[in-house]
Amino acid sequence: MQLTNRSKQVSNKEMTLAEKMYLPAVVGGLAITLRHFFRKKVTIQYPEVKRYLGPIYRGHHVLKRDEQGRERCTACGLCAVACPAEAISMVAAERKKGEENLYREEKYAAVYEINMLRCIFCGLCEEACPKQAVYLRHDRMVPVFQERDEVIYGKDRLVEKMDDRYIRVNNSEVKATPTEPSLTRAAT
């Protein structure tokens, strides 16, 4: 099988004198590295410059709201069950009269916490959710934490702000061919 067309046939024929002197090969090698010396560098200076990681990158979690600003999550617990790292925990509550503009379903998550130290960003919670309530945003990463009490993210940091809504690029714009069912699902 041939993977690239850059492979070279090796042979163990006896070396000629010029090859035994090594010098032509050494000079050739030095010329190659010198050319690289002046080439444009490929480094991306990370904290200052960030690279686009693609539309399917799994980053910061977000608890979605719908168009009217109601939280979608119904505290069914399927994400917590799906989570291989057992990072999600929640407390369910019943929606009261007058709270219809806050919560979309009759049951909602009063507390919803993700332990970012346990999370492995596998995205299974996103796949498990029947209400399309939890997503891993492709454009934002979970920042580095310095303190232990910073690592548990509550609703204050997870629920989507209405002025900063997360929109995943439509699947048709995804360059790579999607094979996962979660990718073919339409985004909110």
Next chain:
Amino acid sequence: MELPVLIVKGLIILVIFGITLLIATYSTYAERKVAAFLQDRIGPNRAGPWGLLQPIADAGKMFFKEDFIPAQASKWLFILGPCLAMLTALMSSAVIPFSDSIRFAWDKINYDIPVQGIEINIGVLYIFGVVSLGVYGIMVGGWASNNKFSLLGAIRAASQNISYEIALGLSLITILMMTGSLSLRAIIDEQATFFEWNIFTQPLGFVIFLTCAFAECNRTPFDLPECETELVGGYHTEYSSMKLGFYLFAEYINMFVSSAFISALYFGGFHYPFMSLVNEALENSMGAVTGHNIATLICFVVFFAKIFFFIFFFMWVRWTLPRFRYDQLMNLGWKTFIPLSILNVVITGAGLLYDFKYATWLIAIVMIVLAVTSTSRAPKRETIAQGTV
């Protein structure tokens, strides 16, 4: 020696010492930068502007690491090893003439103090002696660690240094024959005109010397003593903290001294084309004292430019060539370089007899012709069509 001479001499020695340390420190930085650039990266750039404080951060890290001595090691020798390596490395820069001389008047007498730690008439021999002492640092350290990998690394270093020292010395002898002196200053003064630089009269000797210098400094492609793939860390496997730092630092000092030595022996030291004209013009226009000192400063800068080029060359080679195999290293040393350098000596001697300095070009030309003809007459390698295997 009068007091002013002593003071100036002391200052020169201090400055040379400081410069040696500074250059060795920043060589570590330069090495990382050069490596990065050759690999299309940027290299250290976080500590200070352009990462210039990186060596200081590295040294700080080294100092704060645990200074560990293995229980089975022979304690005093274990400590002595890196000290020896560092000591010999630092001693060798004493005899290198970095520039012409500093002139000053004191009590109506003009003094000319050469910019050099000490001017001795056996400078070349001195460097040789001190450099070959350097292998004791490695030997002692590797043996005292009581670790088979360290010992193997140390043995490799010792045998490599001994084998290459012969070729190194033999290629040097041609220069000594042409100069008739062991003093580095005399060798440099011999190369006053551009086409008498030893690189032009001794091309073959230069190639041999350069390669042997790589082997002596234990630099890639001959860094078998610390070959990570086979020997963990080589002779410094058991070392940590600043003891390890000393070993690494000694290597960079050696590199600096070798670069200085190469530029002094083959590239005219602090001479540059039309130097005498510049010196005369300076002395005429600015007076014998100031003019002379400025000329000395220019010489100093020129010499360091040459040194920096060779330090760069050392790094350039390191990040280009892979490591030799040990038998290849020994074959190259004993079967190629020693016969070649003996031939070089003979041809140079014959050339001197007829007062022809460029005689060794003969060997170079013959070798090139042989190489070209053998390549053109060699059977073509059969190439198997792609994809058939």
